[in-house]
Amino acid sequence: MEKLFFLLSGEHPELPAGEVKAILEAHGLEYRVVESRDQLLILEAPQEACEIVAQRAALCFNCGRVLFESRAEWESILESARGAPWNLIEGKSFAVRVKRVKGSAPQIGSQDLQRLLGDLALRYADTKVSLEKPDVVVQAILTEDVLVAGMVLATVDKKQFLERRPRGRPFFHPGVLSPKASRVFVNLARACPGELLLDPFCGTGGFLIEAAMIGCTPIGVDIDERMVKGALRNMRFYELEGELLRGDARKLPFTKVDAIATDPPYGRSASTKRTPLPELYRDFLEETAGVLPSKSYLVVAAPSDLDVEKLAALAGFRIMEKYSVRVHKSLTRVLYVLVR
Structure with a gap:
């Protein structure tokens, strides 16, 4: 079981999370809800859940493995990000993408956050930045009063x-x-x-x-x-x-x-x-x-x-x-x- 994130659409407050859970139940995959926030669902589930959800879901953008979570404050972000398993992107090119849900955490600038996470990835892993065609996308999600960063494993074809x-x-x-x-x-x-x-x-x-x-x-x-x-x-x-x-x-x-x-x-x-x-x-x-x-x-x-x-x-x-x-x-x- 891995800790997985699912970045959800904002078209309905409850349906997107309900759809993700229904898909996993249809395929007989066990899961545990870790956290549910505005347009974000975090589950403990098998990694294959990401690909299955991406193939079927209508109300999800992307999903992947959680790298770290923190409060939406610079000190907390820096502390948590330093301990993230950046080795997961070892030998691969990457890009950082930021999703701010409905104006959450305005004190955290998107470009500043991209720069910080990019610098840390380069410091702790043998990797390189590729903004156009990265091997790995690091998705940073600011929602309510938290930041969740993860490695995207699958993306829904909208x-x-x-x-x-x-x-x-x-x-x-x-x-x-x-x-x-x-x-x-x-x-x-x-x-x-x-x-x-x-x-x-x-x-x-x-x-x-x-x-x-x-x-x-x-x-x-x-x-x-x-x-x-x-x-x-x-x-x-x-x-x-x-x-x-x-x-x-x-x-x-x-x-x-x-x-x-x-x-x-x-x-x-x-x-x-x-x-x-x-x-x-x-x-x-x-x-x-x-x-x-x-x-x-x-x-x-x-x-x-x-x-x-x-x-x-x-x-x-x-x-x-x-x-x-x-x-x-x-x-x-x-x-x-x-x-x-």
Whole structure:
């Protein structure tokens, strides 16, 4: 077990850390939370956790091994940095990057900090500076009243989500979630490569695309045949495989899937056939409880005024996590992580 840092996005106060932990749980990796601060999560976990998180996460920038921690004061930084294991970058070129979270520690200048850490690395290790193409990036993170410095082991490819933006697909429908949001749903469902992930309200196929991208076998169901055909076009556009069929989320033609992630349509008549929302969720949850094995996860979003906790309990689910998420400009939804 190593002490690892995860530099998180600031898009939500809780979801980024929840996503990282869900990914590790999906892959069966043990971890212990050492510290959680604004846009920073420190865990004790196997080093392989960094690569796995970087391959899957949507709300993380980079991650790596912690070199040292200190108070955000020059004396404390100098004392802690002198004792850091700089030998880890021995024989490699390096660059120091500073991330200041939301104006934290303004008394610590970024350039001064870069210079100090660079000088110490050169003093204690046989290394050299390379600002353009370093072998190793030393990430210094100033958050709240602390500094955490670490050696980056893996970086998340953020560009991929922009490249898969919904309006760039052959079939588009207003109101669909972004690829990043879709990936978070899939990750919170703890789906692993090779497992079956079901979206019973698949719409244009955003969740299916993200599930396939991480190696899952996606299954999409929608009551609207136009959506099913459109989702299939979108999957083929990215040369991805999956199963899509027209059907009712309340009468699933499956006996078993490994995980479920979905964003129901909240009463849009074209997708719900005018079924009252509480009835739709009640029947959907009861049906999915019959196809999920014990200890498997279902991730679903719902309007904040819908009593999903009661409906989930009646269907035999336990609520493991709950996040309030502003998905669109005028709409806040609650994201529930349920387990059988």
